[in-house]
Amino acid sequence: MNNFSFIPELFSAKKSFIICCFFVAAFFTKGIAQKENAYFFSVDLNEVKDDQLRVNLLVPKIKAKTIVYNIPKIVPGTYSISDFGRFITDFKAYDKKGKELVVNKLDENRWEIQKSNKLKRISYWVEDTWDTEKGNFIFEPAGTNIEEKKSFVINTFGFFGYFDDMKLIPYKLTFEKPEDFYGSTALIAEKSEPGFDTYSIDSYVDLADSPIMYNVPDTTILKVGGADVLVSVYSPNQKLTSEYVGENIAEILEAQRKYLGGTLPIKKYAFIIYLTDKPSKSGMMGALEHSYSSLYFLPEIDPKYLTQSIRDIAAHEFFHIVTPLNIHSEEIQYFDFIEPKMSKHLWMYEGVTEYFANHVQVSYGLLPPEEFIETIRTKLNQASAFNDTVPFTIMSEQVLGKYEDQYGNVYEKGALIGLCLDIRLRELSEGKYGLRNMMLDLSKVYGKSKAFKDDELFDKIVEITGFPEIRAFFTKYVEGSEPLPLKEYFAKVGFIYKEEAKINEISMGNILSGLALDKDSNFVLQEVENLDDFGKKMGYQQGDIITKINGDTLTLETARELLMGFPAEAKAGDTLTVEVLRLKEPMEEDEEETNENGEKVLVVLQEPVEVTEKTEYHIFEGMENPTEEQIKVLRSWLFAEEEE
């Protein structure tokens, strides 16, 4: 999973409905005709009632006299409690004569059915999570969306459940759909006709791993190393196309293929992308990974601002095909959707995945080394917001409880653990063996259906890499509470790393943290609390719209150069000139006059620059005379071609 913060509010679809008796009847005939012992689920996407869909289930053979039907409390990849049962109403169970059986609701997510040896079918209504009035919003990529006649996001675990001890029998899904709708998913439909799709799935675990998005399609297929990669985009105002996304991720997918040794462990993969023109109710946007697909909930903004985010997030989600898909513990293999045990190894599932998503880009020249180092600095900065002394394995095991607020660190310190391990392996192997080799070797030992025991992983890594020294790394920095030995490890690749240092700097007034974009993409100084002495001398005021810096117009395109470039290049004796638009003040003599129209005047702020001392965090400097060994490890770390 991966997310970035945003702002809330959504739509609400309401429409009257007609029960489609014909379809229900047709379905049951069909279901009964098939002798196979399986769950037969059906949903009619044409039949939306009060923003809900009806789910019908013809049950598999049940011998027990009472049985419990479960809808997940939690699903893999989210590391938080969702309680999908909250969204289910009007739960009914019937015998073959159509007589209702007694149902006791045990808790939010479980229904106990009496005389279940007579149970024939179940039906209930499902409300979507995206715009529910129930609050406690679920991260949208893990939720469900019902938008009549427009789009349906079917995270299957939000609609379909399982009986106790009956997760591993087949599922048959039937969707009736508007004729022009297409189901975007990594599943391969057993049958697909206009208005109708059926899917056959081996077990609940595989079903829960397979989201489907239904709408009028915009799809593109990419070929990556023998795999078909489906890119499906729902953009309500047609701002982004699947073709554009495809062009933008093709390069990185190709780099990922090489990174994974030339072939991919998949035949089909789906990027399912829903863009929203409304703020997010959960306050987050991002994506959730599955074994053969990933589902995105992102803002429908100008593609040029969305592209890098999509690339970064897509790279992260796609790399989950390595872990947890092909390398995971028993806790994940036999995931308990009601009372899950968490694995100790989030450092690997999320941390290594996040590290790979950045590292692949520098390895194949898609990201310059300086920018890669900047991404490391960002992680170091963001990791400092978390508790560095909680051992990562313990945080991971208790991430649903005590350490819930530490989860975000899997993308920061988790990635840094991956980075340090990569450098250490490359040092020990004189540049011949890195973290990606280790993960590839692990995926040969384990696999989609072969899990490791949580406690054996570190020793197994020692065994397959042949480096006993690595055990001490895990003991101290992953199982233990020692902070990562960053200074020592960055020295192995020829960098002097300082946690903080005083540097001389030419200031623009320390305005960056106070700047925000308004709806017309103007740069507005919203806060002036952090202005330094030079900023105060310049005379910035709250609400100033900065239009020009030293004569150059400030826009989204020029911002980086103007705001970062000046302090880097200016020398003592230069002058800083900033033009701002400022609300015109009422004339002092005439107190009656106000400025209700918000009339603005141009004000020129100008001062000779000053050199000031500032504390900078996480500084990297290249060593003046690195040894040959350091250069070797550095090259192996940053440039994939030289590795072989």
Ligand SMILES: [Zn+2]
């Ligand atoms: Zn992830």
